Amino acid sequence: MDLPCVLCCSKDDDELVFGEVHKEEQLVVHRNCLYLSSNLVKNGNEHTGILSFLKEDILMEVRRCHLLRCFYCQRLGANIGCCRKRCRRTFHTKCGYGNLAVSQFSGRFNSYCHKHIPEYRIQLGTAGHCVICFESCLQKYANSAGYSFKCPLCNDKEKFAKVALFGISIQNRDASWELEPNAFADLMQRAEYCILPDCRIRPSATSAADLLYCILCASNPMHTHCTFETASTYRCDDCIVIKRCLGL
Numbered sequence: 001m002d003l004p005c006v007l008c009c010s011k012d013d014d015e016l017v018f019g020e021v022h023k024e025e026q027l028v029v030h031r032n033c034l035y036l037s038s039n040l041v042k043n044g045n046e047h048t049g050i051l052s053f054l055k056e057d058i059l060m061e062v063r064r065c066h067l068l069r070c071f072y073c074q075r076l077g078a079n080i081g082c083c084r085k086r087c088r089r090t091f092h093t094k095c096g097y098g099n100l101a102v103s104q105f106s107g108r109f110n111s112y113c114h115k116h117i118p119e120y121r122i123q124l125g126t127a128g129h130c131v132i133c134f135e136s137c138l139q140k141y142a143n144s145a146g147y148s149f150k151c152p153l154c155n156d157k158e159k160f161a162k163v164a165l166f167g168i169s170i171q172n173r174d175a176s177w178e179l180e181p182n183a184f185a186d187l188m189q190r191a192e193y194c195i196l197p198d199c200r201i202r203p204s205a206t207s208a209a210d211l212l213y214c215i216l217c218a219s220n221p222m223h224t225h226c227t228f229e230t231a232s233t234y235r236c237d238d239c240i241v242i243k244r245c246l247g248l
Contacts, residue, residue, distance in 0.1 A: 001013045001021060001028065003026070003028040004028065005018070005021075005028055005029050005030045005033055005093075006027060006028060006029055006058065006059075006062050007029055007030070007033040007034070007037050007040075007058070007061065007062060007065060007079045007093075008030060008033045008077070008079050008092045008093040008094060009075075009077040009092065010030075010092065010093070010094050012094060015143060016139045016140065016143070017032070017093070017094060017097050018030035018031065018032050018033065018093060018094070019031030019032040019033075019169055022034075022050045022051065024050055024055065027050075027055060027058065027059075029050060029058060030093065031051065031169075032093060032103070032105075032169060033079055033093050034050065034051055034053050034058070035105065035109045035169075036079070036080050036093060036103050036109055036111055037061050037065065037079040037080060038079070038080060038081040038090075038111075039061055039064055040053060040057060040058065040061040041053075041057065043057055061079070065077050065078060065079045068081075068090045069090065070090060070091045070092050070095050071089040071090060071091050071095075071113065072091050072092075072095040072096070072098070072099045073091075073092065073095050075092075077092065078090035078091050078092055078095075079092060079093060080092070080093060080096055080101075080103070080111045081111070082101075082111065082112050082113040082115075082116055083108075083110040083111060083112055083116075084112055084113070084115075084116035087113060087115070087116055089113040089115075091113065096111065096113070097167075099113075099114055100114040100117075101113050101114050101117075102117045102118075102166060102167050103167050104164060104165045104166075104167070105164040105167070105168065105169040105170060106161075106164040106165060106170075118165075138163060138168055139168055139169065142163075142168050142169060142170045142171060143169075143171055143176075144175065144176045144177070145171075145175050145176075146170075146171045146172070146173040146174050146175045146176070147172070147173065147174060147175065148174075148175040148178075149161065149170050149171075190213075190218075190219070191219055191220065191221050192211070192221070193221070194211065194221060194222050194223045194226055195220050195221065195222060195236070196222055196223070196226040196227075199222075199223060199226050201223050201225065201226075210223050210224050210225070211223060211224075212224055212227065212229065212230070212231055212234040213234070214234060214235055214236035214238075214239055215231075215232065215233070215234060215235060216235055216236070216239040216243075217236060217238065217239050219236070220236035220237075220238060220239075222234065222236075
C-alpha cells in the first residue's frame, strides 16, 4: 500500500488481519477497519460509498480516532474501542490483533480488549481439537469460501458461522472457486460412452441414445443391454459404495 489506511494508520495489506483494501481517490481504507471502527455506521447503500459507508462519515470517524491513544502501542489514531462497560481501552486494528483482543464480525461488530474477551461454551470434537487451525487457516478458508463457508466435516453452516464471534471475518461474496473462468465447464459435459469394460457395442449416435445414466450422480452411463437396471433404478458402482459408507 502506498498510502496508509485512514482509520488504522497502517500500510499493511495483510488480508487475514485487515480484509481487502478499498480505495476511492486518495481515500484508502481496510475492509475490517470500516466494520470495526467504533462510531462508524452505514448510511449509504450498495451504490454509494465504500461498502455502503459514506465518505463524509469515514472522514468524521478519522477525526475522532486521531484524538484517541492506542492502549497497546501508545500512539494516536486508535480506531477501535473495547465494548466492555466502563472499559476505556482503545486500540488500532493491528495492535488489537497482535495483543489477543477479539473483534466480532457479526451483529454489532463489537470488539473487546484482551482483558474482557467474552466467554462462550464451545463443544469441541472428540479429540478436543479443531480440524483446521483456528486463526490463519480458518480465515483463509473464510476468505475463499464466502457464502459457501461451512464446517468441512459435517457441512453445518449455521453453527460454524459462529466463529465470527471469535474474530473470523466471513466474506459476503461468492466462493473464489466459483469465480474462476469456466469453473463449471466440466458439469456441462456428459459422458457418452458406456463404462462397462467389456462393452461390445460400438459408440454411435444410436448407441448413445440407449445409455442409462445414474439416477444419483447423472453420470457413469451404461447401455441398456449392459445392465439389468432400468432408467429409474440404475445406480452406478461409485454411488453404491458412497451410500454404503454413509450408511444410507
